[in-house]
Amino acid sequence: MEHRIELAFTLKELDVDSVPLNILTPIPGTPLENVSPVTPLELLTTIALYRFILPDKDIKLCGGKEKNLRQLLPFAIVAGCNSLMTGNYLTTLGRDASYDREMISDLGLIAKEF
DSSP: OHHHHHHHHHHHHHTOSEEEEOOOOOOTTSTTTTOOOOOHHHHHHHHHHHHHHSTTSEEEEOTTHHHHHGGGHHHHHHHTOOEEOOBOOSSSOOBOHHHHHHHHHHTTOOOOOO
């Protein structure tokens, strides 16, 4: 967590426009296959801290969100994520974009598609 906070302040200093958050999904046969996944609550805390430190920046939740946040995925938006990468990713499968649109609607928000 210390490193994540340090990174957030570095990104603030650099005045970046967007912060994509990819969450490791350990895959058998890769160098990080035995890394313990971050807990959903730790991920939500990280998102909330990034929103607090970078209040006017685009915080985009990307790869690994479905597998790591599971049923708490909608809370990522409540915690401060304001952008989602939908569909499949470079090396792993995501979920159908219609689920993300439904989730956004269920939260009383309007999705802006790009």
